[in-house]
Amino acid sequence: MNTNYQAKKHTEKSIGTSVLRQENHALLLGRGTFVDDIPVKQGTAHAAILRSPHAHAIIKSIETHESKNQDGVFAVITGRDMVVHTDSMKTPVDTPMKHYGLAVDRVRFVGEPVAVVCAKNRYLAENAAEKIQIEYEVLKALVDPIESASDEAPLIHPEMSSNLYSTHHFKHGDPDTAFDKTDDVIDFIIEYPRNSIPPIECFGCVAEYLPETGGYDVISNFPGPFGMQPVMAWALRVAGNKLRLRTPPNCGGNFGTKLCMFPHIVVMCVASKLAGRPVKWLEDRLENLAAANSAQNRITRVIAAHKNSGEVTALKMEHWDDNGAYLRAPMPGPIFRMHGTTTNGYKVQHLDVKMNIVATNKCPSGAVRGFGGPQLYFATERLMQKLSVKLELDPLEVIKKNLISADSFPYRTPAGALYDSGNFQRCLEEGVEKGNLLDLKRNQESARKAGKYYGIGYSTAVEPSQSNMGYITILKSESERKKAGPKDGAVSYVTVSVDSSGSVSVVSESVPQGQGHATVLAQIVSDQLGLKPEEIAVNLELDTAKDAWSIASGNYSSRFAPAIGSAAYAAAVRVREKLASIASSKLNVPISSIEFAEGKIYSKENPDNFTKFYRTAALAHWSPGSLPDGMEPGIRERVAWSAPELDSSNSLGEINSELAYGFAFDFCGVEIDPITYEIRVDRYISAHDCGTILNPAIVDGQVSGSFAAGLGAALYEEFVYDKDGAFFSGSFADYLVATAPEMPKLDIIHCTPSPSPYTLLGAKGIGEGNTYSTPVCIANALADALAVEDIVLPMSPSKVADILLEDEPPPPKQEMQSNLEPISGQSLTGQGSTSIEASPKKIWEFVLDPKKLANLIPGCNELKLVSENNYSAVVNLGVGPIRGIFDAKVSLTDLIEHSEMTLKGGLTGTLGSGSGVGFIKLENTPSGTILHYSYEVTVSGKVASIGGRMLRSAAKILIGQFFNNLGSNFREKNGINFWKWLKKIVSLKK
Amino acid sequence: MKLFKQSAKHSIKFFLNGNQVEGFAEPNLLLSDFLRKEIGATGTHVGCEHGICGACTVKLDGEAIRACLCLAIQVEGRDVVTIEGLADTEGSLGIIQKAFHENFALQCGFCTPGFLTTLDHYLKINPTPTEKELREVYSGNMCRCTGYDEIIRASLEAANELLKIKTLNLK
């Protein structure tokens, strides 16, 4: 019967092989179950959120009456309701800042939620949201973190004493002495841009208030960490067990970005309470881009003490970490999570780090894949490149000189991280060799010969995984830490059970976003039990009311492979031991000789002496009495695993913030077309050591996916704000995500692994590496190609032109010259003059006459006098088919009779708002008047966010119309008119 | 001429994956919402609702189009094929789906319906695509998980498989 059984089979492990994903079938058949696919209860309301068009404004009034009376509307909720029903949401920082999820009295960024309308369906909710009337008083917005951090800056949160949520100063080692003794220093400033990795599925939740318990039941694609669950419960004023969170089977990407969306859960819980029914809210893409999340943009001043040989001996960094308008837990986590790895893979021993956690009038910061790493390593790796230029050394040599040596692991960094294992030099060598650096250098040579700009960039990144829940405590003072009690570790749960038919199920709290956790768990467990991975059923939906979970649960910080992998292994081993114990008594052999393979449990000395796996399992269910003495019946092993290496912080705030540290070494060649300045990544090589590889194809997918995100950060993705906080990246036409044609060739190299001694399978996380290494690797290549010091990402052909193009040929001599360049940001400025056949006096009187002035204003029928020289009006304006009705305010100030005036105007309407200042000067000439004008226009709101391209044209057209109207009233004189001049020489207009 | 009044629901009969179905839609209801909410075909996903991400791509009368840029009422009497219609027989993966499976061409799977329906149409126009052509066709589909390489590999493999079958059938 079993004579063909081969004992060697048991050595054929699935771990380390590219087992096909068990998640795929449902997804490929269109049977995935994402949050919006789950049926909701009858009567569920659908929410639409009304959002601020302003970066910073006082809410003078909100009128919701008309909205509430719309068909199908159940409730309209504002910030006032949140104050009544919730407490301000807690953050890790002790700050007087208040955050209720809906704006209270003041809005602080474009897109901030102001009101929620709950209606029968989303369409009706959006219709009704348009009926809410809000009056704002616009305030000065702060967008630059250094300016915002200054003492003079107006306060974004008046309850705070400055716009700094907190500041921190760490010294590790003896930086002062090191700087005193150094050969030399290098000192520079880097800026890392605002970006995110918006997943294709937006955030969504269904919240239901349960009047019978006073609790809430929520289904959401919130990915954790579930340490946010108590934060939500506190805000809702309920015990933790009264807030049930459930996750759907599938999540359409997350990349960290859904983490800080939890305040919306709190808002929808309140909405449900007030609407008296479950409330479902799905974030739409425009909301997602404007208001979900952004990685912190950061300015860092780096000062490095270095030897003339290129070795860095000490580092000083001061960070201005722009966290936007509110701090949402666990922000400002990223900067602290990466603090332990401030020295990256380098043996620098002395550190001085200042952190300014800054508020600005931008979208609140959040978790984004890389979690503080892209910003940090942009500083360390630009340092290596700059140092190599300064010392005229090969950048790779500078990196090598500074890398931690292979014999120093486990290695304690000055800031406290404990690098578990690694061989960075070997990884470099393997990368250079297998990635064929020589070939890239040849490409560079020939490209440069052909007159092209071609640079080679390098970067390294220590890749931390599995966060220590204690790292966030380092932002507290030593005494605060003592008072709060110890925080350390990170608990991971996996439950493996075998039912009476011998089939195996695995449950965990990893809350995947598509990485293939189920497949890898099936591999880990099946290997222990002599089964095939496809025989293992894995369910990773989390229900906080029933499942084992911890504050560390969720999908972030590359925790799966090191932590969940370890817990799964431990749980599978326990099941194996239990089954082995049952089988040993049945087969009459010692436990030590029991093996599992092909659905059988057998003696390794005599494979014919076996029992079927399912029979052994059945015994535990059907006959507890026949189990060995003291054995618990049934087979369900739940492991809670936390690594002892994740200890709490010492008195200096030094802590091992993560459990396992992988390593990435990247290099690339970047070519820039000398004519068009188009940027092409010639070839990109990424060498990784992530310890034991559990499933190579899945690891490759993580590398190529994070590479795509890193490439996006380098060349495409940015949230653009102007100096007034208007937001310009509100659609996928303006927030650019690389698609298939943009992706360069990526060579992934798996280095000889350095298995982690601290994780049970030796595996380390691999989810984030290229989000760290890629942006700066490309930046270094660009710096090399262009021979410039400062590289600000994302780099575009136009920005290359800003660097390379000094003076452009002047415009041809004409009667008039165009001068419509924006001076700064996205505000529009211009100037010009027009000749009018009338005396300055006549023009003056004309403009001061409200009836006549009304005729000059495009789309305006009548000006209402508010006070002397102050008017209001209703105007109908637009570009092409995009039209809107606006409330306009016009005032004339600084009047110097018959000579000068300042014309101020403001517009507010459903499409957004704008304001402008125009200065007019009348010059008397023999034939009439030359009217000189200059203006500045700023625009905010919807049109700015999604139609940035149209703005300049719209402003130009409107201002043009104004002056043309003026001119035509006095029969304008020969062609000095700018608008006509413009059109005249374009043959299209003849 | 047919006039569909606003704020009223109108009966829409059309073919979904070969079967005639009926649903009710207001004039401003998007095809993407109609398929998902009214018909219950949730395989088609909504990612941006302004025609850029490609997740909602379905086939209308055989051609890959954006369901978010189409009104429900516009499909009256027409043929719509979604990801649910790409399987061979109940529960088994079609050739394109199989190629995606075997090449790890999906992670979260949210964008996948758009890639599959696009490829299903494109391979009918161009059964022997090059990598460059495929990348250009996919410029209308965003994926944030994979970095696209696996999708391209799977698509080339699917094209090959389909060709093989075609050749066999001809013989």
Next chain:
Amino acid sequence: MAKKDSELKKMKPAPFDLCVAQSVKEVVSLLKQNKGDAKILAGGQSLMAMLNMRLVKPNLVIDISRIKDLDYIKITKEFVEIGATFTQSKLENWPKLQEIFPIIASVLPHVGHFQTRNRGTVCGSVCHSDPSSELPLLLALLNGEVVLSSTSGTRIISAKDFQTGMLSTACETHEFVTAIRFPIMAKKYGHAFIEIARRHGDYAIVALAAIATKDSIKLGVGGVADIPSILELKPGDLSNLSDALNTFAWSLDANDDIHASAKYRREIVRRLGESTLRKACNEII
């Protein structure tokens, strides 16, 4: 009553009546009745996005996509006429395209994406009058015409008179575009097309198209100004293009946006203008 500051954004269309028209006659009478409060929906690849974002909120949407009479392409001696519902992909696959209008054949792959070309119409792209669109640029460059229908009949205007500004055309509220015409060039001509965009299929930052015959050369530029702009030259001008291109570049009053500066756009016109023109000229030599 004016609205106060209201929403930042929405993603579902506001309510409207929808008329699925069967004939041009129906459409023009509806347009007349609705006095500017109606929008024509053909392929919808621009309009639908604007409706979803509630940038456009018409009371009536007239779906012309089922008017069979408008789904055509025809060749006369003078021109190729394309009906209002003829899609971009149909044009791409039109067997005679390469022979008659190789320049259009080379441009179409740059128009949107595969999926949007399957539904987007050639006329719709012209009507939308996006400054970065390739098809309006070609229509202007090739001296095309636009056929407008209303209850009082049809009128034909030149592309250059049709496009009046950013998203704006000479189409009156009581009429709609039923066809466009690309004149067939009598003489053999060379052509070239180059586009700079951040990504494949994106709005053009600069699009340059050139045609050249033995005695005239023309350069069209899109993406820079509010409407496509054409520079007409004589073959003799080729020897010293830099002044002409500089004048032209400055004349465009280039737009500045988050993707490219006006300065960059002007520089590309100067730099690629010459190579585009030369490429077109080289084809006829």
